[in-house]
Amino acid sequence: MQCEEVSGLSDALPRDVGSLFSDTYTEESCYKFCGRELRITQHFGANLGVAAPVWDAALCMCTYFEEQKLNFKGKKVIELGAGTGIVGILVSLLGGHVTVTDLPHALPQISKNVSVNVPSDHAPNVCALSWGxxxxxxPRDYDFVLGADIVYLKETYDLLVQTLLHLCGPHTTIFLSSKMRKEHGTMDFFKNILPQYFNLELVKRDVKEDLNIYRVTCFQN
Structure with missing residues (x-):
């Protein structure tokens, strides 16, 4: 549930970061999931580019966790390409031991959102992680690996797979929430690339927004 809409982003594509985020401004929004209120600051501008906004896929993932009442208490969790950190922040508030990752330029935004929303004694680790x-x-033994709208650049797909293979032990569950952008080969990643290495199950489909959530596990599960 979103308390304050961020307009004009759901159809934006990460094709031309410079023009898409040419104006620099900050926007604060409030979201409610699982009985928690999240206050998220987004720093729009060419410096952060696609890491700036809360994308629909992240909100869809948070909604899915709420609907399924997933138990993250005491679980070891890592989020990839976190952007604003909203997913990892929610999971941390639900009791997970969370590491939130992105490229170095996105970490200040994530750290600020973490400090606003999560008590310091349970705050997630915020770390840089370049795939591949x-x-x-x-480590290789996470209970959950999470990624919201991180499948949109074909040149990163092999690097993402390498990273997932490293992070996942035999009992790891991966949740990937994605806008299914044909022009970026997103469906090809889920239909032809990822199934070479993992089991995939489509667990939620938002037809209106063309969003899918996949539950991904190692073959030996």
Whole structure:
């Protein structure tokens, strides 16, 4: 549930970051999920680009967690490409031991949102993670790996797979929420690339917004 709408973003595509976010401004929005109120600041501008906004796929994932009443208490969780950090923040408030990751330029925005929403004694770790490069610095035994709208650049798909393979143990569950952008080959990633390495199950489909959520597990599960 969103308390204050952020307009004009649901149809925006990360094709031309410079023109898409040429104006620099800050917007604060309030969202409610699982009985928690999240206050999220978004710093729009070319510096953050696609990391700036709360994308619909992140809200869809939060809604799914609320609907399913998923138990994250005491679970070890990592979020990839977190942007604003809204998903990882929610999971942290639900009791998860969370690590929130993105490229270095996005970390100040995430850290600010974490500090506003999560008590310091349970705040998630905020870390830089470049797919295909930094994953070796992270453990391999996460209970959950989360990603909201991180499948949109074809040149990153192999790097993302490498990262997922490293982070996932035999009992890890991955949740990926994605806008199904044909021009970015998103469906190809889920239909042809990821199934070479993992089991996939479509667990939620938003037809109106063309959003899918996939539950992904290792073959040995």
């Amino acid at each position: 490069i930094d994953q070796e610095h992270f």
